[in-house]
Amino acid sequence: MKTPFPHAKDADLIVRNALGGLEAPARRAFLRGAVTLGGLSMLTGCSISDDTSVEAMLMKISRFNDKVQAWLFDPNRLAPTYPPSMITQSFPFNAFYSENKVPVVDADRFRLEISGKVADRHAWSLPELLALPHTEQITRHICVEGWSAIGRWGGVRFSDFLRLVGADLSAKYVGFKCADDYYTSIDMPTALHAQTLLAFSYDGEPLPARYGFPMKLRMPTKLGYKNPKHIQAIFVTNTYPGGYWEDQGYNWFGGS
Amino acid sequence: MDLHLSSTQKIETGAQPVMDDHRRIHPGWLRLMHGLNALAVLILVGSGWRIYNASPLFGFEFPGVITLGGWLGGALNWHFAAMWLLAVNGLLYLLVNLVSGRLWHRFFPLSFHALFVDLRDALHGHLSHADPRRYNMVQKAAYLFVMLDSVLLVISGLVLWKSVQFPLLGELLGGYETARYIHFFAMSALVGFLVIHVAMALLVPRSLLAMIRGR
Numbered sequence: 355m356k357t358p359f360p361h362a363k364d365a366d367l368i369v370r371n372a373l374g375g376l377e378a379p380a381r382r383a384f385l386r387g388a389v390t391l392g393g394l395s396m397l398t399g400c401s402i403s404d405d406t407s408v409e410a411m412l413m414k415i416s417r418f419n420d421k422v423q424a425w426l427f428d429p430n431r432l433a434p435t436y437p438p439s440m441i442t443q444s445f446p447f448n449a450f451y452s453e454n455k456v457p458v459v460d461a462d463r464f465r466l467e468i469s470g471k472v473a474d475r476h477a478w479s480l481p482e483l484l485a486l487p488h489t490e491q492i493t494r495h496i497c498v499e500g501w502s503a504i505g506r507w508g509g510v511r512f513s514d515f516l517r518l519v520g521a522d523l524s525a526k527y528v529g530f531k532c533a534d535d536y537y538t539s540i541d542m543p544t545a546l547h548a549q550t551l552l553a554f555s556y557d558g559e560p561l562p563a564r565y566g567f568p569m570k571l572r573m574p575t576k577l578g579y580k581n582p583k584h585i586q587a588i589f590v591t592n593t594y595p596g597g598y599w600e601d602q603g604y605n606w607f608g609g610s
Numbered sequence: 611m612d613l614h615l616s617s618t619q620k621i622e623t624g625a626q627p628v629m630d631d632h633r634r635i636h637p638g639w640l641r642l643m644h645g646l647n648a649l650a651v652l653i654l655v656g657s658g659w660r661i662y663n664a665s666p667l668f669g670f671e672f673p674g675v676i677t678l679g680g681w682l683g684g685a686l687n688w689h690f691a692a693m694w695l696l697a698v699n700g701l702l703y704l705l706v707n708l709v710s711g712r713l714w715h716r717f718f719p720l721s722f723h724a725l726f727v728d729l730r731d732a733l734h735g736h737l738s739h740a741d742p743r744r745y746n747m748v749q750k751a752a753y754l755f756v757m758l759d760s761v762l763l764v765i766s767g768l769v770l771w772k773s774v775q776f777p778l779l780g781e782l783l784g785g786y787e788t789a790r791y792i793h794f795f796a797m798s799a800l801v802g803f804l805v806i807h808v809a810m811a812l813l814v815p816r817s818l819l820a821m822i823r824g825r
Contacts (some may be wrong), residue, residue, distance in 0.1 A: 412687040419690050426775045433774045494786065496773065499664035499682065502786055575774050603683035605690065610774050 416605050423607040429543050433574035433610075436492045441557065442503035445495075447564045448578065449534065450598065456563045457533040457584055464568055470529075470589035473520025480568055484554055486510040486518075491549055493574035495581070496610045498599075507572040509553035513546040521590045529595035530571060533584035538597035540573070540580060541607065549574050552585075580608040635742050635820040639706065644821055646699045651800065653678060653692035658797060660685035667794055693767065700760055717750045725751055742820055756803045759796055766793040 447453050465477035490508040497503075516523065523546065529539040544550060553572040554561055561567045566583025573581055579599045589595075600606045636644075656678030663671045664682045679685025707713035724747040732748055745753065765779055769789035773780045783789045811818040819825075 412684075412691055415691040415694070416687055423772075426772060428775060431775065431777070434777070434780075494773075496786065497665070498686070500661065500667075500770075500790060501665045599683065603687060605686065610772060 413603070416603075419605055420607040423605075423609040424541060424543070427541075427543060427575070427609055429547055433493050433549055436494070436504050438492060438506065440504050441492060441506055445503050445505045445556075445565070446497075446501070448497060448499075449583070450536070451534070453564055455534075458563065459533050459567055459584060461568060466569075466585065467587040468519050468589070469587065470591045471522035471525045472590050474518075483510070483552075483569070487514060489551060491551060491572070491574070493549065493572075495574070495578055497578040498604065498608070506557045507551055507553040507570075508555035508558070509551040509569065509572065511548065512550040512552050512571065513548070515552050516545060516590070525590045526592045527590070527595055529589045529591060530582040530585050531587040531589075532582050533586050536582055536584070536598050537595070538580055538582050538600065539595035539606075540571075540576065544573060544575055544609070547573070547575055575609060577608040577610055579604060634825050636824050638824065641821060641824055643699055643703050646695060647703070650692045650696035650699060651804070653688055654696060655797060655801060657685040657688035657692070661689060662794070667790060690771075693764075693771075696760070697764055700764070704757070716745060717754050720750060720754075721747060742817060752803060752807070756800065756807075759799050759803070763793065763796045763800065766796060 449456070461480055464480050466483060467477050468475050487510055488508055489511055490506060492504060492506045494502050494504050516528070521528075523542060525542060527539045528542065528545045529537070531537050549572075551572040552569055553566075554569050556562060556565045561569060566585075569585050570583040571581055571585060579597075597604075597606065600608075656676070659672035660674075660677035660679045661682065663674075663677065677685065679688045704713075707716075728747040732746075766783055766789045768776050769780045769783050769786065770793055773786045773789070780786060780789065783792055811821070
């Protein structure tokens with residue numbers, strides 16, 4: 355057999371390259387090693403974790419998990435909502451930088467750029483955005499680290515906004531670029547979920563800088579790292595845009 | 611039929627079912643599933659400890675060297691890969707055991723009195739393993755416990771992974787935050803079982819060999 359997997363033709367380039375680089379005996383040795391007790395003890399060491407073929411296998415399973423999550427995702431199922439009394443006191447700040455590095459965005463000069471598969475590409479000023487129909491939600495934010503916190507966000511339903519700008523709702527992805535150089539992307543069904551908000555407020559106040567001024571995408575159906583803050587640009591595309599953490603190995607779908 | 615068999619071979623072949631029944635303790639499928647389950651559990655526990663360290667529930671962290679994944683993202687990828695192995699292997703195990711009736715005749719009936727007697731004997735170091743194809747009451751209780759504990763780990767894991775998509779499971783376990791504690795304590799119970807299980811297997815090497823070679 356030339357290839358270790360029957361679907362090698364359709365497999366990721368990475369996997370083909372990684373495994374293709376090994377001679378057949380070495381490949382067999384690797385596969386055998388993976389199921390022996392010796393391989394088991396090696397799993398805890400860093401050598402096999404850093405192995406590119408193991409990494410490629412894990413990424414393939416992560417892509418498979420994306421598909422499973424897309425299949426599990428029910429566009430009509432709402433995340434639980436909570437009474438105001440359950441809002442977490444001092445909602446945690448969390449980012450890939452410390453709180454004193456939070457970007458300062460000039461509200462007057464701010465423009466939200468819209469691009470990609472949309473009919474109306476005009477850039478939006480903050481007053482224009484704030485004039486859009488307003489919805490509030492008190493939902494649980496679940497972080498990939500495991501902790502969770504309940505908060506109250508307000509803003510425009512993202513599905514309404516996408517329709518307003520004439521987005522191609524059959525496109526696969528919506529991508530976000532942020533003032534803190536963060537970037538991420540989500541699937542269209544989640545973008546159209548009733549609880550997906552382009553949020554401008556937190557607990558009745560304009561979104562504070564540490565929570566993502568001037569706006570964040572709030573999705574109670576996805577983990578925290580999928581909820582971008584300080585959004586500057588939104589684009590609709592069929593080309594996989596990835597994300598800041600996703601490109602380093604976090605699962606792309608990140609649903610909850 | 612192979613016509614080239616010698617008469618002695620024929621006799622041996624003919625006698626094999628009886629011999630097999632006499633000597634084989636664990637069938638091949640069981641040993642394979644046991645091995646896969648052990649692999650899945652080691653990966654899940656090692657990566658789970660690294661995930662725990664990202665946001666500890668209690669005032670301690672697991673030492674990095676005994677965790678798997680190198681960083682949170684790596685640990686999550688190991689965890690969400692091995693969960694399939696545990697779930698598919700575990701479901702097949704339960705299915706085979708239920709359909710074949712093995713679950714019933716290997717693990718039941720349970721008796722508190724026998725459990726007490728066997729536990730006392732075990733603690734005094736003279737628990738009988740005369741017939742390794744029969745589990746003593748401590749084994750029956752322990753293996754049934756670890757099956758139920760694994761089911762609890764999978765259910766609480768599903769709530770942590772997809773609390774919005776599985777609202778009924780979430781409510782059953784008292785919500786997302788409670789599910790974190792349940793997942794942690796169920797893991798602790800599993801690791802506790804694992805320590806005793808491995809210690810017993812080393813104390814009675816015959817049982818370890820039976821699980822590796824089948825006899």
